[in-house]
Amino acid sequence: MVEALYTLFGGEGPFLYFLAILASIFAIVLPLLIAVAFAVYFDRKIWAAVQMRRGPNVVGPFGLLQSFADGLKLFLKETVIPAGANKAIFLIAPMITFTLALISWAVVPFADGVAIADLNVGILYLLAISSLGVYGIIMSGWASNSRYAFLGALRSAAQMVSYEVSIGFVLVCILVTVGSLNMSDIVRTQEGGILSWNIFPFLPVFVIFFISALAETNRPPFDLPEAEAELVAGYQVEYSSMAFALFFLGEYANILLMSAVMAILFFGGWYAPVAALDFIPGWIWMFAKIALMFWMFAMVKAFVPRYRYDQLMRLGWKVFLPLSLAFVVIYSGLAVSGVIGNIG
């Protein structure tokens, strides 16, 4: 993508190359932020529909502009910094959360060859960035100098570290059969219609991945870090105005990222489900698959009650960890014996 823009700009000198990188970053980030605004709207609409309410319907046609109105409201509010807070860390924390949520998108391929950086270790990069996500939360919890915020941060850190382990093992299952850590390569092995998508051979690990992704993004039923009933709002309790908005945007950008990763790993990325639909461009398929995954996230939020914290940790360490470890062994065996995948 950067290379294509570079040749479009004339293809000379480091300055133009730098410009091409900047342009491709903007080309990903701007649509992403708009998508986040609409994702919040759709999340609320789906939630409302399940509970037989109307949801946001006042601002703009069908309430479509609700998220933008909320954003404007947050932008105009005063930023309150608690007197006992550690100012620098208090302000850096939301920035870290937001930035990390954006930079993960660098390796996501939207169509064949359309990614800012087509890294050889794309999957590891995603894992690395998502393991950094915990810092925004711990730092905000500690810097707020508030018991609720700190408890929320501790819960969240423990939860994210635990579920990362099973996410890692699920990724290993896929990597072993595909034989590459490159995101585009993973999609390319799923070419040829819906039957060659990874979802069929990998259905059990997809279930583990989906549930772990819910925990990793602090979504219900695992939203204990925020748990408004017990912790008010967890690590976000002292934040107002844009600092809060950054957390909020980061959270939804992460949810969309997880949806994109599931679309790439299990649902054939930019490929059409049947060959007759190949005339529709790849990025539209990618977008549709991300939307489908997001819909699943939203539905889970609407009808699953919140877990108790000890049950959450039990599920992570005593159920998912041994299960995913067993699946690593099973899928490695299948891959080596040549039943699935293209190695062996």
Add this chain to the structure above:
Amino acid sequence: MLPVAAFWLFAAITVLSGLLVILAKNPVHSVLWLILAFFSAAGLFVLMGAEFLAMLLVIVYVGAVAVLFLFVVMMLDINFVELRQGIVQNAPIGVVVGLILLAELGTLGAAWTFGDDVAKNAASPAPVVEQVENTAALGNIIYTDYIFIFQMSGLILLVAMIGAIVLTHRTRPGVKRQDVSKQSARRPEDAYELVDVEVGKGVALPTKKG
């Protein structure tokens, strides 16, 4: 030109944040500077073309080890004034240890040559960087020629882990444990009983079944 600028940027950040780890007054800030140092070291790895190591550094050290470190430091109730008191009388020892380490590192770096047998022992010749990506290259070596050493280091880590658990684990009396299968198997008839109580007689408490 761009890689050189990037190198100086990452190197400067690594050294500066390394310094700030020891100079920062607040221990939590120290840990955060340490994390920044790890992160820029990962950047240096990427510049060297070792992207696999860079990602592992971020995942393992920044994502897991430093998080636990940060946890511990945040939970500790540290008295800053008390912490500063010993700095003057302990400084000479610290300086001496540091100098010895520096001298040792210097000697190692200056006197390092490969022995005659190394070429024989290195069973796999290094692959050409452009042809094999480093994940595959590392895998090819670790899981074939060096499998026993690799497995042994894994076992040593396992032993250390089990040892740490055994040393810190205490069995306390009177702890109520949750047994989920037992809870799920519980039926209404195990939990309560309806009895007709005759006037003036009363009933004894039912004996516990589960």
